[in-house]
Amino acid sequence: MQDEKQEYGEGTGMDTMRERFVTVTSRLLDEDPRLALVLAEISMDGFRPARQRHPDRVLNVGIREQLLVGVGGGLALTGLRPVMHTFASFLVERPFEQVKLDFGHQGTGGVLVSASASYDWPAGGYTHMAPGDVALLDTLDGWTVHVPGHPDEAEALLRHAYAAGDDKVYVRLSQLSNAAARPVGGLGLRTVREGTRGVVVAMGPTLDDVLAATTGLDVTVLYAATVRPFDDASLRAAARRAGADVVLVEPYLAGTSTAAANDALAEVPHRVLGLGVGRAELRRYGTVEEHTAAHGLDPAGLRQRITAFLDV
Known part of the structure; x- marks a missing residue:
């Protein structure tokens, strides 16, 4: 202990x-x-x-x-x-x-x-x-x-x-933390940064890495500290403003919210990429930071996958 x-x-x-x-x-x-x-x-x-x-x-x-x-x-x-x-x-x-x-x-x-x-x-x-x-x-x-x-x-x-x-x-709860707290009243998605060429949704302690990964990119960044129920209306509104391609970045299993996002955007032509923790077991346990990088959730890994998917 x-x-x-x-x-x-x-x-x-x-x-x-x-x-x-x-x-x-x-x-x-x-x-x-x-x-x-x-x-x-x-x-x-x-x-x-x-x-x-x-x-x-x-x-x-x-x-x-x-x-x-x-x-x-x-x-x-x-x-x-x-x-x-x-x-x-x-x-x-x-x-x-x-x-x-x-x-x-x-x-x-x-x-x-x-x-x-x-x-x-x-x-x-x-x-x-x-x-x-x-x-x-x-x-x-x-x-x-x-x-x-x-x-x-x-x-x-x-x-x-x-x-x-x-x-x-x-x-x-997580050992990982963003540098600053965000307002969590209302329990929905909040706009952190606005752009016109896609939407990136950061959930919980992934926000700082997402912001670092999208620096200089023309994309909207949304933040969620409450992930269920999923905020369908806010995602639809952001997708209509910023383009309907969406990247979800979650601190748990990759693709966990992909179905929810697809349901939210059912009437909007769109693509969704779910990023998160991979299914393969990493047997060399190492450090938290090493796990984050191995799953591609550090700024460098995120930027590579986000730019390739959104073509920005």
């Missing part, structure tokens, strides 16, 4: 998305008696003070991820607003049946908050990588998915998720 703490900056004074999650959730547990937190050891150190104050609403089930989600579903049936947290691979992939049944089938709501998204902790190996998490949730109905690109965005979206009645929400 020590390596995990060092990787995420715990105890170093760094304000990561995961640390912001601990701070905000601990505070809101004091303020909202409906909020409950279920952990599977991960981040337990950060929540010890909150657990001491609220032993009935901060539960640690140990490394039992199916139980993590099952307990959350049970708490939801009692009227509480459950927050379930662990690594993305253990929160969405391993207990997928429980996510499908205990929330979808039972008609309950809750908030899944992940850490270690696509390849954020390479030292953890492939067991701790989940680039297919958003695509997997796309097979279920009614999930809102937030992909913040900065700790300030993470705080705003966490607060929104906790207050969202009985909705089903997934908040995908």
Whole structure:
């Protein structure tokens, strides 16, 4: 666990998305008696003070991820607003049946908050990588998915998720971060840069690399920190203004949002290129930066593929 703490900056004074999650959730547990937190050891150190104050609403089930989600579903049936947290691979992939049944089938709501998204902790190996998490949730109905690109965005979206009645929400936290936060109110696509020869959509922590990759190019850049529901109207409007060729840059499995973009542009002649994490397993785990480059998501890799597709 020590390596995990060092990787995420715990105890170093760094304000990561995961640390912001601990701070905000601990505070809101004091303020909202409906909020409950279920952990599977991960981040337990950060929540010890909150657990001491609220032993009935901060539960640690140990490394039992199916139980993590099952307990959350049970708490939801009692009227509480459950927050379930662990690594993305253990929160969405391993207990997928429980996510499908205990929330979808039972008609309950809750908030899944992940850490270690696509390849954020390479030292953890492939067991701790989940680039297919958003695509997997796309097979279920009614999930809102937030992909913040900065700790300030993470705080705003966490607060929104906790207050969202009985909705089903997934908040995908990352070790990667853009240099500055963007407004995330309204939960749709926002225009960051305008151009006339195509649209590039950057999702979550990919924005800085997309902006660097498109420097000097005559393209519109849109930003999304909330990716589900997909903002059909904003993409259609941008495509009509800037040309209907669209590049999607996602910090998870390449092509995850391609179908959504195609549906949004069904009445507009268009092409869509989906960029993201590849399906091939990279067995030399290396660093986060090396994974980003290997998947072609660094500025050089993005620029090459964007310019070739949009012919700019």
